[in-house]
Amino acid sequence: MTNRHPLRTSEERLTFCDRYFQAVGADVICERPMYREYILPVDVDKELTDRPFYWMWVEKTNQTVEPTTLRLAFDQDAKLREDERLAELHQQALAQAQPLSGFDILYRRPKQTELVDLGSFRLDKIIESARRRGQTVCVVPHGAHPHAQYIPWLMINGLTRYVTDSVSETWWSKGVCLANLQIVESFYDRIAHLEMAGTSPEVIVRQAKHSLLEAAEALQAYLSHLVAEGDLNWAEEARLRLADDLAQLDAYYQSIEVEYPPEERNVLQQEHAKKRQALIEKSTPRVEIEVTQLALVGLPLRAHA
Amino acid sequence: MHTTLQADWRNATARKHTTNVPIQWTGLSLAQELNALLHLGQHSDHRQWELFQLAAIAAQANIAPTFEELLALEHVRGFTPLPHQIETAKRVVRELRGRAILADEVGLGKTIEAGLVLKEYLLRGLVKKALILVPASLVLQWTKELHDKFRINATPQRNEWTWEQDDIVVGSLDTAKRPPHRDIVLQQPWDIVIIDEAHKLKNQKTKNWQMANQIPNKYLLLLTATPVQNQLKELHTLVTLLKPGHLGSANQFSVQYVADKRTPKDPDKLRETIADIMIRNRRQDGGTRLPKRHVQVMDLELSAAERSFYEEVQHFLRDEYQARLSVRASMLPLLTLQREICSSSYAALISLEKMLKKTSHPTRQQRLQKLIEMGTAIPEYTKIKKVLELVDEFDDKCIIFTEYRATQDFIMYMLKKRGISAVPFRGGFKRGKKDWMTELFSRKVRVLVATESGGEGINLQFCHYMINYDLPWNPMRLEQRIGRIHRLGQSEECHVFNLATRDTIEQHIVQILYEKVRMFESVIGTLDDIVSDTRLNAWENRVFEATMTSSSHEELAAKLRALDPRQLSLKKGR
Structure with a gap:
């Protein structure tokens, strides 16, 4: 697992997008420094452009529509440069289209590029799409012997979130061996360098002695154990803080209750209960474990040894 | 090796249960997804592995590694x-x-x-x-x-x-x-x-x-x-x-x-x-390098006509106060009049006329009538004269604040008469009208005349001059006024002019103002030099002196009244 946050540089984001659009089968029609134009297949378009009503209309009326072209600039220089280029192209197109129609004058504008930086709408959508499309996979190393025997592994990736009034998250990847339920840490990092080829699950689970569910349960138990054994100071502190806050709140409501006539105390108690509940919801320490990815990985016997 | 690890943690979990943090499982539904995984068929290809890797990167890109980091x-x-x-x-x-x-x-x-x-x-x-x-x-x-x-x-x-x-x-x-x-x-x-x-x-x-x-x-x-x-x-x-x-x-x-x-x-x-x-x-x-702000108190001397009108209104107020005290009538109209007379004679006149309409008492009618005549006979107003002078001097956009609608109308009228373009701004305006007025001010018009309530939430960094036609009785509101132009985004030095007429009730206000600023400072920290006049220090000393030598509230009040602001202004070292 890398300690650094990925996608923090424009180069990384460019590489990420190139890989993504290639994987989903989008055509690159323009490739310039820190700039790309991609033509989106319909399924990708639906995921990246956030216009459900448009697609509903397209499908209801059986239209064939022109595919969307994304013009993505990965830094400010590229954006300025390409916007200028597009404006020039626009002028040329207008010059050729003489005489101009009313539509040309009113509505034709130069195409605009969009800046893809961290937190931009488009990158968020691409990330979301990649996460959805990359949830499960079934692979063996590329070029393995056709009759090779595989050690079957279930790889589970996910996030552990330590939550109180703030949150701290770790990403993890574990491998559970389906032959003996061994658990291996940082499994993804150990195999990420391998070139993989897709395969069918039967090829891998042939050697399994345990079911996938058994493996998953073993991992759940293991993760619970890690949480219990890990540093729980943050939770202890959060609990003390919450206890303090609740005591303060309770003392306050007790002290002002006497100032209220008996018939209004009911309302006051309700208000007290609500604020208590909100505090508890906000600050109670808890751990959330989110499984984000599952993979069946077959590692050839010899390679693994 | 893995097997030992496994045995280890199983035992440990069974042993240790002191701290217990609840765990919630979210994300993929395991039973369902595992089943789906087994039935992937031949769909997995190298692209799928690529997407899997991208998803792993994406998940790591979006995490919050610590509780604190921003x-x-x-x-x-x-x-x-x-x-x-x-x-x-x-x-x-x-x-x-x-x-x-x-x-x-x-x-x-x-x-x-x-x-x-x-x-x-x-x-x-x-x-x-x-x-x-x-x-x-x-x-x-x-x-x-x-x-x-x-x-x-x-x-x-x-x-x-x-x-x-x-x-x-x-x-x-x-x-x-x-x-x-x-x-x-x-x-x-x-x-x-x-x-x-x-x-x-x-x-x-x-x-x-x-x-x-x-x-x-x-x-x-x-x-x-x-x-x-x-x-x-x-x-x-x-x-x-x-x-x-x-x-x-x-x-x-x-x-x-x-x-x-x-x-x-x-x-x-x-x-x-x-x-x-x-x-x-x-x-x-520090940390924020806003251009300097210059706050200047314009010490104005009322003209003879204004002075006698002011004094006459004061007498009237004091008599009214006693009369109302005995019948426990509302003091609000008096308070308003008192504040308006500090703002402009014009605003006071409108209140006097209202009082006149309401009263049926003949001597009171007579007295009000006389006051109104006095007020209307004033040939020119000191404050507005100063404002027109200042606006000419600036040769730039300027915002004028006042507390009163009547004063606002009056200023608008006087500016127009001078041929200076101006737009009004007040709290009662609808959102669209406020935006429109701000827009007009930024593009075409030289002066914006705003009332207090209109002052909140408008950003006028393109303007560098402000005149406070009257001072609000609350120093924080003065700060808010100044903050309209003197805020982030302001690139030039700001000039603020506070108009104050000498020898009027405004002196008492300054005292209370000062006390409020002190309270604010002692709890929250020092305030900017809004009331930057050095005279305040001398004033404070005098007040302190008076407090020390008085044995009753009445005596203190008398001494405060006896303090001569003219003496203080002499000490400004000019």
Whole structure:
């Protein structure tokens, strides 16, 4: 697992997008420094452009529509440069289209590029799409012997979130061996360098002695154990803080209750209960474990040894 | 080796159960997904592995590795937050746990701080539903700023369904507290509530406060440059919204912290206690390099006609006061008249005419009639003469503030007569009209004449000159006025002119003003040099002297009255 946050540089984001659009089968029609134009297949378009009503209309009326072209600039220089280029192209197109129609004058504008930086709408959508499309996979190393025997592994990736009034998250990847339920840490990092080829699950689970569910349960138990054994100071502190806050709140409501006539105390108690509940919801320490990815990985016997 | 590890942890778990944190399992449903995995068929190809890898990168890109780090900083667009804004947002998340009064001086970017905090909680997945309550005139501006600077997809509230349908709603407290909105707002599970101009919540008995108190929230930010305006109690009221009991009950608070309305008993302790819940950045702390502001008091001498009119009104007021005291009639009209006479004779005349219409007493009628004649006979007004002089001198855009509609009309009239283009601005204007007036002022018109209520929330950084035609009785409101032009984004030095007429009741106001500033300072920190006149120091000494040598309130009042401001102004060293 890398300690650094990925996608923090424009180069990384460019590489990420190139890989993504290639994987989903989008055509690159323009490739310039820190700039790309991609033509989106319909399924990708639906995921990246956030216009459900448009697609509903397209499908209801059986239209064939022109595919969307994304013009993505990965830094400010590229954006300025390409916007200028597009404006020039626009002028040329207008010059050729003489005489101009009313539509040309009113509505034709130069195409605009969009800046893809961290937190931009488009990158968020691409990330979301990649996460959805990359949830499960079934692979063996590329070029393995056709009759090779595989050690079957279930790889589970996910996030552990330590939550109180703030949150701290770790990403993890574990491998559970389906032959003996061994658990291996940082499994993804150990195999990420391998070139993989897709395969069918039967090829891998042939050697399994345990079911996938058994493996998953073993991992759940293991993760619970890690949480219990890990540093729980943050939770202890959060609990003390919450206890303090609740005591303060309770003392306050007790002290002002006497100032209220008996018939209004009911309302006051309700208000007290609500604020208590909100505090508890906000600050109670808890751990959330989110499984984000599952993979069946077959590692050839010899390679693994 | 793996087997031993396994055995180890199984035993350990069985042994140890001291600290127990509940675990919730989320994400993929294991049974279902595992089953699907077995039936993938031949679909997996190298592209699928590529996507799997990308998804792993994506998941790691979006995590929050620590409790404290400010993720929002990487997500802002088009600007760089200033150091004090970053520090404030960090403290709110790390130490104040998302419940805070943001009390920066006007113009230091409370909006940015609130935006950073909101974005942070959104990125961390701790906030889904957010309610931002701001003055109606600022709803669109806030929405736009959240969108442009923080890429927060906020919706301006349009109807009663907005509250429920949208996740991040910007609306006004005035709308939210009215039916049918009220019940709907109170039913939503808001994760965070942000209230701008929170000094409107300083009274626990108002609908505003009660509404704010009932809106569900986990995180709560109250934004105000002036958490204390008139009384220390107001501080307690605000804190009670955030952390009931932090300053005890209202009674405990007054016993423990309040010496009198405006003086804290133990300023150090109070400051320490509220530091857990309030952050105040000041201009002088550095970090923000705003151009200098020059505050100048224009000491004006009333003309003979104005003087006698003023004196005559004072006599009338004192007599009326006694008369009303004996029959316990309302003093409000007198108070208004008293304040108006400080603002302009014109404003006072309108009130006198109203009184005349109401009264049926013949001698009183006569007296009012005489006063009105005196007022109308004044050939020219000192203050407006000065204003016209100043406006000519500036040769630039200028904003003139007054407290009164009547004075505003009068100034507008006089400016137009001089051929100086001017537009009015006041609180009663609808949102669109306010925007339109601001737009006109920025593009075409030289002078904006604003009343106090119109002063809030408009940003006029393109203007560098301000004239305060009359001084508000509350120094914080003066600060807010100045903050309209002297705030982040101002690139040039600002010049502020406070008009004050010598030998009038304004001297008494200055004294109270001063006391209020002191209270504010002792609790929250020093205030800018709004009342920068050195005369105040001498004045303070005189007041102190008088306090020391008086044995009763009456005597003190007499001595205060006996103080001659002309002597003081001689000491200014000119």
